[in-house]
Amino acid sequence: MLVNVTELLVRHTLEEHEWESRMPCACEQCRDDIMAIALNQLPSRYVSTDRGQAYVKAQYMNSQLQMDIVRELAVALTKVQQNPRHQGTSK
Numbered sequence: 184m185l186v187n188v189t190e191l192l193v194r195h196t197l198e199e200h201e202w203e204s205r206m207p208c209a210c211e212q213c214r215d216d217i218m219a220i221a222l223n224q225l226p227s228r229y230v231s232t233d234r235g236q237a238y239v240k241a242q243y244m245n246s247q248l249q250m251d252i253v254r255e256l257a258v259a260l261t262k263v264q265q266n267p268r269h270q271g272t273s274k
């Protein structure tokens with residue numbers, strides 16, 4: 184099984200209290216939209232799961248990646264806040 188380390192880090196970052204309080208909306212649609220927008224701007228880093236844990240821990244120490252993730256999440260959060268998809272009737 185392959186894991187995208189960038190996705191894991193984005194998910195972890197969004198679960199931090201600091202981010203939860205900044206979220207424009209708590210619904211799954213908005214959270215997924217924010218994650219999708221941010222992840223499309225960030226490099227994917229795939230690992231197989233047996234090596235994944237150590238790699239994820241190493242990436243947590245990678246402050247450049249953390250800064251990129253925080254920056255892209257902030258941009259994505261603003262976009263979803265201004266144009267949340269959960270509101271329209273189109274599906």
Ligand SMILES: [Zn+2]
Nearest residue numbers: 208210213269
């Ligand atoms: Zn929402």
